[in-house]
Amino acid sequence: MSNQHSFYYEPDEDELLSTAVVTAVAEAHDEDVLAQEWLISDDINTDALDGLFNKHNLKTTLQFEADSTTVTITADESGNPRIRIESHR
Numbered sequence: 410m411s412n413q414h415s416f417y418y419e420p421d422e423d424e425l426l427s428t429a430v431v432t433a434v435a436e437a438h439d440e441d442v443l444a445q446e447w448l449i450s451d452d453i454n455t456d457a458l459d460g461l462f463n464k465h466n467l468k469t470t471l472q473f474e475a476d477s478t479t480v481t482i483t484a485d486e487s488g489n490p491r492i493r494i495e496s497h498r
Contacts, residue, residue, distance in 0.1 A: 418492040426462055426482070426490055427455035434476050437494040447476035462490045 416437035420429035431449050435442040449455055452475045462469060462484045472481045479495040 412498055414496050416494040420490060425459050427458050429492060430480055433492045433494050434478055437478060437496045438498065462488060
């Protein structure tokens with residue numbers, strides 16, 4: 410039986426999306442963001458991620474696997490991203 414749960418994280422307005430993903434994954438695993446072993450750069454290009462959800466790409470969704478989680482990022486009509494983490498630990 411899997412110990413799966415969902416966690417939502419809404420980045421601050423001035424927070425880089427890559428930083429928000431790292432923070433959300435750490436919080437979903439109840440880990441300190443600086444102490445976690447997972448490196449986002451092992452799974453995704455952070456420059457591309459940070460540039461993806463801008464005012465030109467409204468209502469965009471991105472999903473990828475990272476550190477035994479599924480990360481889903483969805484932008485609303487205003488381009489504001491919301492991160493959903495499904496932990497598979």
